[in-house]
Each structure stands twice: as C-alpha cells, then as structure tokens.
Amino acid sequence: MKKDGIINNTATDPNKILPMKYLWAREYYKSGVANNWTPEEVSMQKDVEQWQSPTALTDLERKLVLWNLGFFSTAESLTANNIVLAVYTHVSNPECRQYLLRQAFEEAIHTDTFIYCCDSLGLDPDYIFNMYKTIPTIREKDEFVVNLTTTIFDPNFKTVGVSNIQQFILDLVGYYMIMEGIFFYAGFAMMLALKRQQKMVGIGEQFEYIMRDESLHLAFGCDLINTIVAENPDVWTTEFQDKIVGLVDKAVVLERKYALDACPQGLFGINAEQFCVYVEHMADRRLERVGLPKLYFKDNPFPWMAQATDLTKEKNFFETRVTEYQTAGSLKWE
Numbered sequence: 001m002k003k004d005g006i007i008n009n010t011a012t013d014p015n016k017i018l019p020m021k022y023l024w025a026r027e028y029y030k031s032g033v034a035n036n037w038t039p040e041e042v043s044m045q046k047d048v049e050q051w052q053s054p055t056a057l058t059d060l061e062r063k064l065v066l067w068n069l070g071f072f073s074t075a076e077s078l079t080a081n082n083i084v085l086a087v088y089t090h091v092s093n094p095e096c097r098q099y100l101l102r103q104a105f106e107e108a109i110h111t112d113t114f115i116y117c118c119d120s121l122g123l124d125p126d127y128i129f130n131m132y133k134t135i136p137t138i139r140e141k142d143e144f145v146v147n148l149t150t151t152i153f154d155p156n157f158k159t160v161g162v163s164n165i166q167q168f169i170l171d172l173v174g175y176y177m178i179m180e181g182i183f184f185y186a187g188f189a190m191m192l193a194l195k196r197q198q199k200m201v202g203i204g205e206q207f208e209y210i211m212r213d214e215s216l217h218l219a220f221g222c223d224l225i226n227t228i229v230a231e232n233p234d235v236w237t238t239e240f241q242d243k244i245v246g247l248v249d250k251a252v253v254l255e256r257k258y259a260l261d262a263c264p265q266g267l268f269g270i271n272a273e274q275f276c277v278y279v280e281h282m283a284d285r286r287l288e289r290v291g292l293p294k295l296y297f298k299d300n301p302f303p304w305m306a307q308a309t310d311l312t313k314e315k316n317f318f319e320t321r322v323t324e325y326q327t328a329g330s331l332k333w334e
Helices: 023-034 045-052 059-090 094-121 125-129 136-153 162-183 185-196 201-231 238-262 272-289 303-310
Strands: 313-317 321-324
Touching: 023 094, 023 201, 045 094, 045 201, 059 094, 059 125, 059 136, 059 162, 059 185, 059 201, 059 238, 094 125, 094 201, 136 162, 136 238, 162 185, 162 201, 162 238, 162 272, 185 201, 185 238, 185 272, 185 303, 201 272, 238 272
Parallel strands: none
Antiparallel strands: 313 321
C-alpha cells in the first residue's frame, strides 16, 4: 500500500491541494463547474399543460414519468449520502475530495430537480419520494446497492489490507458503475424517448442535464477504481474480478426487470426489450472501463442517446441564458 496513494495517504497533508498529483481529478472538477445548471432554468409550462390535459399523455406515459421521478428522487439522495458519509472519508487525496464536493453539490441539484417537478405538476411528494418503498422493482435496485456497500459506513472501517480495500472498491462499483452507470440508464432512455416526441419536454431537458452530470460522475468513479487498483495491485485478484462481473450481471437483471415493469408495452415504436438491450450495452461499457470483459456484446439500439452528452451547447432559456456543457479534452465521457 502506497503511503502517498489516493487512499490512506499518510505522506501528504490532505488540506494542501498543491502541488496536485492526480490531474485527472482536477479536470473532472473543472468540467463539473463548466456544466453548472439549475432546474429553474427550464420552463415547465408545456409539461404542466400536457399533464393537466386529459388527452396529451397516455396512462402508460403518465406511469413512466411518475416511476422515473420516484426512482431517481431517492437514488440521488442515496448517492449523495455515500459521497459525503463514506467515499470522502476514505479518499484522502485533496484534489479528489474537491471533485467529490462538486459531485455532492450536483446530487443536491438533482434532488432539487425532482422537488421542482413535483411542485410544477402538483404531484404528491409523499407518493413520489416513497416509491423506493412501495414499488418492488425500485426497492430491489436500491437495496441491492445499499446491501453491497453498508460495511464502509461503519465508523471503525478502515481501507487497510486487501480485503478492506476490496470492500471499498465494491462500494465504488455499487454507486458509480451500478447505480449511476447502469440503474439510471433505462430511465434516461425512457424519458428522452418521451422528449423526442415533444412530450414532457421540460422534464426531458432536466434529465438530459442529469445524464451529462452522471456521465462525468461514473467516469470519475471508474478512474478512481482504476487508480486504487494500480496502487494496490494485490486487490485485483481473478476471484475479485469475477465477483465484480457477477454483481454487474445481477444489476442488469434488476434493471431489465425494472424496464419491463415501468414500460411493458414499449414506447413510440421502441419495444420494451430494446430498453433492456440498451442497459446491457451500457453495462458492457462500464465493465470495459475498469478493464473487465464484456458480458453481453450488444450494439447500442439508441444511438440518439449520445446526443444527451455530446452536444456542447443548449438553447437559451427564456432567451437570456445559455447553458453550455463543455468536455475536458482528456476526459472520456460515458
């Protein structure tokens, strides 16, 4: 274990950010700042009109909107808690901590987005924010990640020794690769498919911004995993790699189940199975990002989804503000 590593750093003052060792972490921070947005920048007027109209949306479309608001509203809070209460404690490097604080702020913005959506549409917040308890396929996804990562919330837990470092990596796998990198993506595809049909475009735009933020989050998390492994190669055993691949496979099963539950009849010419194929495609990308083999070998059925992260400039909101999303040249977006 390195004394000046990204975790358990005993050779560097954690309050001294200069000179920086992990310049990639600084790039993620700068990209996050460049991508700053707030939900109030997005007009919800059309959404309100469509939501109140008896004919603008089908019952399936209404269910899809509610379920995705319900899942994301709690998942963002779980992710924020993990950053502040667990990851920040064990990642002692100051430039990484700077990005983690930025990510925690973005998770707060995402939570505020769902408050804004509930207020705008007149939804019952108790109903939306309790779906993680009342909808089985949402509850199963949340519990899968929480049960995987509970250990490192113990105040006595230390990332010392192979088994404990492996446990910390599993936390990063759970929240970055699985929660943000897999569990979010069927929902993203559903909401952006709805937006492509000019339905609930305000919520759709906010989901685009969330997706761009999450793309950076999970890329940072994968780089964090890769750095820990590079500095602690003893943890990266064949058995441990197989365990991660198995967890990703189980996560895909849960996300497929959610996709079929939330949108069983498909949407606008997209059948439900295509949402599942998209999840498998994205799972393979997550595995490859940390040097693990693909499982599914599926092509992306929704090439238009790349627009949500590839566009560099969005329209002027209220014709007064331009929200720009910039990609740092050295960063790999997901």
